[in-house]
Amino acid sequence: MKGKSNILIIIPTFNERENISIIMKQIIETISNVDILVVDDDSPDGTAKEVVSFSKVTKTKIDIIVRKGVRGLGSAYTTGFKYGLKHQYDVIITMDADLSHNPEHLPGFLDAIEHNDIVVGSRYIKHGGTINWRIRRILLSWLANKFARFVLGLEGHDLTSGFRAYSRPVLETIDLDKIKSNGYSYLVEMLFLTQKKGAHITEIPIVFYDRKMGKSKISKQEIYRGAFTLLRLRFFSHEH
Numbered sequence: 001m002k003g004k005s006n007i008l009i010i011i012p013t014f015n016e017r018e019n020i021s022i023i024m025k026q027i028i029e030t031i032s033n034v035d036i037l038v039v040d041d042d043s044p045d046g047t048a049k050e051v052v053s054f055s056k057v058t059k060t061k062i063d064i065i066v067r068k069g070v071r072g073l074g075s076a077y078t079t080g081f082k083y084g085l086k087h088q089y090d091v092i093i094t095m096d097a098d099l100s101h102n103p104e105h106l107p108g109f110l111d112a113i114e115h116n117d118i119v120v121g122s123r124y125i126k127h128g129g130t131i132n133w134r135i136r137r138i139l140l141s142w143l144a145n146k147f148a149r150f151v152l153g154l155e156g157h158d159l160t161s162g163f164r165a166y167s168r169p170v171l172e173t174i175d176l177d178k179i180k181s182n183g184y185s186y187l188v189e190m191l192f193l194t195q196k197k198g199a200h201i202t203e204i205p206i207v208f209y210d211r212k213m214g215k216s217k218i219s220k221q222e223i224y225r226g227a228f229t230l231l232r233l234r235f236f237s238h239e240h
């Protein structure tokens with residue numbers, strides 16, 4: 001029988017067929033008592049089929065939500081968070097599918113979430129880093145973080161990192177449907193909203209590996225939209 005644990009790992013996916021089973025296997029080998037939810041946006045490459053096949057050969061509870069006719073990392077997170085809240089998980093972790101987020105860090109997240117509301121895996125603090133990232137990506141990410149810190153007065157150093165742990169109560173303090181960002185800026189908006197509510201947010205160092213398989217989804221349009229979102233949050237945050 002599959003025992004229900006109170007830790008959920010959410011993995012948003014779009015065309016990650018080559019990576020998804022590898023990451024799920026690594027997660028299960030690192031921490032045994034977790035459930036996994038994949039939120040897939042009807043990937044044409046058959047990611048969902050791969051998830052279902054894998055779920056049949058493991059004891060770990062693996063669920064998948066396939067969203068049809070919608071796309072977006074942010075709204076995929078929201079779908080996952082709502083599932084996590086509905087099913088009474090105490091700790092909800094988000095991870096990328098593309099093997100950039102090393103499951104070896106998971107025990108560190110679980111330790112830190114005991115005393116914090118949100119734990120962010122940070123590339124930009126001591127002992128954190130990026131491996132195989134092209135200089136353009138490093139610069140872009142660094143700049144985005146500086147900009148977000150400056151514009152929004154956020155305390156973290158890696159505000160766009162998607163490797164995070166949330167305690168259930170902190171997700172209950174905000175109205176997930178009001179988060180308007182739907183890309184990387186969703187991650188910044190989440191920190192902005194929770195920090196305003198007085199959440200205890202901490203960072204732990206992670207080493208981030210560049211994706212080896214599958215395609216990147218980041219676009220120029222996404223970057224400009226992200227910058228615009230931060231300005232909207234700064235000047236129109238009374239909406240929340």
Ligand SMILES: Nc1nc2c(ncn2[C@@H]2O[C@H](COP(=O)(O)OP(=O)(O)OP(=O)(O)O)[C@@H](O)[C@H]2O)c(=O)[nH]1
Binds near residue numbers: 014096097100218
């Ligand atoms: N459900 C869903 N997941 C997405 C979407 N866009 C990206 N993802 C997933 O979100 C995670 C992060 O996206 P990535 O494409 O790796 O973004 P990135 O790390 O900034 O860029 P690269 O690693 O260079 O590709 C991965 O697991 C993606 O499959 C989307 O529109 N919907």
Ligand SMILES: [Mg+2]
Binds near residue numbers: 096098100211
């Ligand atoms: Mg990636």
